Amino acid sequence: MKQVYPIILTPEQEGGYSVSVPDLSIGTQGETVAECIEMARDAIGLWGICEQDAGRAIPQPTALSIPHDPSQLVTLVDIDFEAYRRANDMRTIRKNVTLQSWLNDMAEKAGVNFSQVLQDALKQRLGVTDR
Template identity: 35%
Template sequence: MAKYVYPAIFTQEETGFSVWFPDLEGCYTCGDDLNDAIVMAEDVLAYVLYDYEREGKEIPKPSARNMLQLESEQDFVNDIACDTIEYAKLHNNKAVKKTLTIPEWLNEEAMALGVNFSQVLQEALLSKINAGR
């Protein structure tokens, strides 16, 4: 999971804007106004790229903005950024049970202190993930 930036083509419609990402199949959305279209574009971009990551699909390189063909004078290109880790945190946070093994003495000491094993494991995993970036 990572941070990405892709060019999106915005087209002003009679009511709002349509948005599509030429580098990503099926990645399009719309918005009632420009601000709404940008928010919706960030969301659909994160959704599609998160899906690519989960399925192990190759993530295409973003096109250079100046290489994109615009179909009308109503069209313009805007870069859209997203973070699939943040997307996953918001949309995929159901609890998953894990079994682990620790030495008996460590278990007894932690139990005596009232340690919340799930919390400690989550904190340690987040620390490890952040250190790996």
């Protein structure tokens, strides 16, 4: 699910910017505008997949234009929550598989990495590509 959220960049006296995502009540910071956008995308993505994992819905953006102080910069950040999860969720899950004894023996003798073979086969079957 891809969304676009407005963010507010507020210049800091010592340099850089503080960043807020009003729709999600989260914030981050960065030294440059480009870094702020990247940090905001990461913060939104992490927050979003944590909400999904907790069984909560990710709120829709309320508006693409939001009120702000003249000293602040407002811009938009897009995020694809599914792509973010694929790129950043590196948890592993243990699976128990069953196969014929002779096939297991041959694979072990050949030094086959069972986990890698299963991952490759699942990606191929599901049409998933690595980033």
